[in-house]
Amino acid sequence: MTDKSQNLYSKFLLIWFGQFISVIGSGITAFALGVYVYQLTGTASSYVFILMCAFLPPFLLRPYGGILADRHDRRLMMILGDFGSTLGLLFIFTMMLKGNIELWQIYLGIAISSVFSAFQEPAYKALVTDFLPENQYAKASGLMQLASSAQYLISPFLAGIILTIMDIKFVFLIDVTTFLIASSIVVWIRKTLGGVTIKKPEKNNMADLREGVQEFSKNRGVVNLVITTMLVLFFVGLLQSLFVPMLLNLTTVKTAGITQSICASGILVGSMFIGVFGSKNKHVKTLSISLFISGIFFANLGLSTNIAFVTLAGFLFFATLPFINTSIEVLIRKNIDNSKQGRVWSIISMVTYLGSIIAFTVSGFLADKIFNPLLEADGLLSQTAGSIIGVGNGRGIALMFIISGLMISLIALLIWKNKKIKELENIESQDNKLSQNKYYVET
Template identity: 70%
Template structure:
């Protein structure tokens, strides 16, 4: 029986590798299109709209993707999502080859590609429960986070090099190739393992969505964890939106790029640690400690104008993220009915990413209209907070990071004292004991 579980894990690793390279390909496209549109228009709004086209459709459609992931073979859903994503990329490619491509065509193509990803991600997350044992969840979660972080660590570096050697059109072909490879791997594994039984109930989408929402909302501990994740993603969204503007007031573009890559490498280290060693117990404790430390490191981003200290704080912050994401995923996964995991994960994903969308919507206003004026040389806080962290352009953003970091640390205390969240771990421990007895 153990050998069979190990064989299942090895098959998961093949699927994970395919998704790993496809995520890198997606990162190449997003980075390249962002640079292309910004150079074409010279406006930040056009760059932000690329991000919205890439991330908003999946957020809105994931509940439907989750329902389909529970209704059909999750591997087929992954292939459907990956192959469908190539359509938008090929549309942009052919429009560029034709010449005189317009912005609306770029936005349309990236939107079509992202729409199909809404059907892929819930199926991928739910497939973990189909293939692996409970003791393997944490390792799988760490590896999946490793793949996700590659989009921010490897893709910008690779895209920067490739754009200096190749025309942007070939970036899309590279992305298409990675999606095809990922699809072929999933099809190959499906042929080896055969079909996985699916509970197909003759219900409509709204009924299944309602069932998924009821499964999600009936456990208050799960609800509290999801709300916590949404708040964390709001603060991370502020970092994503404002980190580069803050650094550009201090250093050159090249130095900013290097700093970004070094900060993102922290997530790689944390994900590798969990992927290799796993995490079998103490998930609430791990989550609370990691949140508290990450808040301190987040605040550290704003305490100094020295690029070395900022990069070190950023590295440590991102290194903590896998130790936050893993216990959240494990605690939720072990408290949700497997037959409803696809639709529940889609609801959870949609809910949590509201935090990021809100951050993108308000970050510019908060920085330009509120925090930056406070830290101008003649600002209200110039002689108090400004004495500690400095005044001038970008120091208002630094103050935002300090406030956001302290808020995250306060949230960790809420997690530590939350009895409902602690009960999630009791259920997980019971399930692990039962699994060992079997």
């Protein structure tokens, strides 16, 4: 590694650390608000609506955020995104200080904060390609997943402690502080490296968006991989939206937080392994095997009411995710020209997270109105499926997890048989090599 490459890698690690701190703060807020709303209403739908407010605005705005990430300094986009995210948090904090905060005010504050993540996330993803050579993509992906896992690994545990010693409204001030730390690091690095000049002719937004869509759609292997990822994220979205409500029907808030943290430590183990050792070149094989195994572990989440068994299944499921995510990211990154990655990543994120958005939209209804009633004491499935997985509150959610896990394993088999996805393995990424570290020019 050259001195320049080492310097850029060090700068990337500083940015990554700032995002790591910020994710912890956001995770504390998410867990605390989720428990607060679920205990207030007792319905999965009200809990899931928090996720909708967090995911829907960036989902709708992400393509435009990707365009900006390609047309402006990506570091500046991250700074604006982090600073802007504090606005919604401060709104909720202000409403709580006034007393008698209503649910719609919580939802609005979350939505305001999440709008700015649409501009921050594509810039952060594309920044990897600016700072690092291709042989470090997998390692960077592992580190980024490690940071993302902090909201599940560290945040629930911290939130449980914080909520026992202070009022929930002060959680938002903690989150604001972490955003400021993250943005301050990027400000310092931008000042150290200087401004940037983008080697790109000026175009209007629609032209840039069309170019991004064309770059994404011209590779059928990338399209097939993204669509299958969208299907996987639908089932993972069901887990994301209903795991805490299921746990709260099995145990206390404190134990639910500990369980979620232990489960997420699986991501920590997998991400650290990839971050230290990287990953092998056979990414399609790794993806298929990891995804198949993850589906089996996913299904086991619903088989028992024993919290230790659920925790073990969750740990094993989350441990497979870094291998899945890294394989997908490397296969896509090496097949997309760097100068267009901001737009393409935003489009890919929009397509894949459509699965999560659909899951968040329907999961509350499916749990409250269909599956949970089926597994009540006098439900239609109480004598069949109920004899295996149990009956009562939350067991309908458990059945949803079993079905979802089996579907994920089936999708893994389809990926293994897809010739277009296998062809992604053989691309040498010449465009990326030529454009590496040329997209940004220090001034």
